[in-house]
Amino acid sequence: MTIDLGDAYRTARERISQLVAGDDVDPALLVAATPEWNVQCVIAHLSGIANDASTGNMEGAPGEAWTAAQIARGAGRTIAEMVAEWEQTGPFMESFLSSPAGSAASAAVMDIHTHEADVRLALGLPVAVPAEFLAWAAPAMRNGFAEVVAEAGLPPVELEASDFEWFRARLGRRTVAEVTAYTWSADPTPYIDAFFIFGRADRPLGERQ
Numbered sequence: 001m002t003i004d005l006g007d008a009y010r011t012a013r014e015r016i017s018q019l020v021a022g023d024d025v026d027p028a029l030l031v032a033a034t035p036e037w038n039v040q041c042v043i044a045h046l047s048g049i050a051n052d053a054s055t056g057n058m059e060g061a062p063g064e065a066w067t068a069a070q071i072a073r074g075a076g077r078t079i080a081e082m083v084a085e086w087e088q089t090g091p092f093m094e095s096f097l098s099s100p101a102g103s104a105a106s107a108a109v110m111d112i113h114t115h116e117a118d119v120r121l122a123l124g125l126p127v128a129v130p131a132e133f134l135a136w137a138a139p140a141m142r143n144g145f146a147e148v149v150a151e152a153g154l155p156p157v158e159l160e161a162s163d164f165e166w167f168r169a170r171l172g173r174r175t176v177a178e179v180t181a182y183t184w185s186a187d188p189t190p191y192i193d194a195f196f197i198f199g200r201a202d203r204p205l206g207e208r209q
Contacts, residue, residue: 003136005109006098011130012112013090016046017083019119027079032205033118033173037071042115044074047086049108054092062107110137114171117207126208129164138163141170148194158185164209172198173205 019025020043027040034042048070052058060066074082096102097109117127142159149157160183161169169179179195180188188195 001136001139003132004098005102005106006094006096008109008130008133008136009097009112010090010094012109012116012133013046013050013086013094016043016112016116016119017086019116019123019125020079020083025079025123029122031118031122033121033201034115035202039119039122040074040079041071042119043079043082043086044077045070046112046115047082047089048073049111050086050089050093053096053105053108054089106140109133110140110167110171113137113167114173117168117173121205121207127164127168128209129167134163134167138166141166144197145170145195149191152194154190154194155186157188157191159183159188168207170195170197172196172200173207175201175204178204 020039025039027038027043029039031037031039031042037045045067048067051073052061052066052070058066093105093108097105113129113133117129120127145159146156149155165174165182168174169182176192178201179192182188184191
């Protein structure tokens with residue numbers, strides 16, 4: 001399945017901006033899915049990506065130092081200020097993502113939907129990942145896993161899980177125990193390192209879709 005990546009990014013950006021717009025949203029609220037970050041950090045990261053992309057500041061992307069600089073720039077700023085900046089820089093991202101070259105930056109669309117779900121969870125809301133996005137993201141996660149398995153010289157393996165689980169789990173929002181509890185066609189133990197793209201959760205998040 002194909003989607004308009006720019007449109008998917010834009011609608012996620014607008015939803016996140018609306019989520020954090022209220023005065024009752026505590027910037028210091030911890031985000032369980034990224035336990036070293038609070039809501040302030042997540043918005044600093046997301047708005048910072050768009051700022052960096054629009055200014056050409058992509059050296060080191062998407063490494064830890066690049067991301068840490070985004071968090072540092074957001075320190076002391078209000079969420080409203082960062083959202084306002086994101087409203088100005090986001091359209092640059094969206095235009096590029098909708099272009100023929102946009103597929104090269106598709107990870108940004110995965111990232112923004114991941115953090116949208118993270119913020120919704122932190123605010124006590126159902127995670128509610130859009131079905132159209134999942135229909136695009138889950139096959140990418142499955143295919144990517146198969147490629148990593150092949151590159152590691154492991155036998156092919158079948159794993160049965162919902163599109164939602166594939167998306168959240170491979171991006172580190174599930175524990176090893178949760179992943180091994182999926183339906184596997186073989187012992188999952190040799191495949192765990194190949195499965196996770198970004199770390200793994202220390203404890204279950206207890207998400208509601």
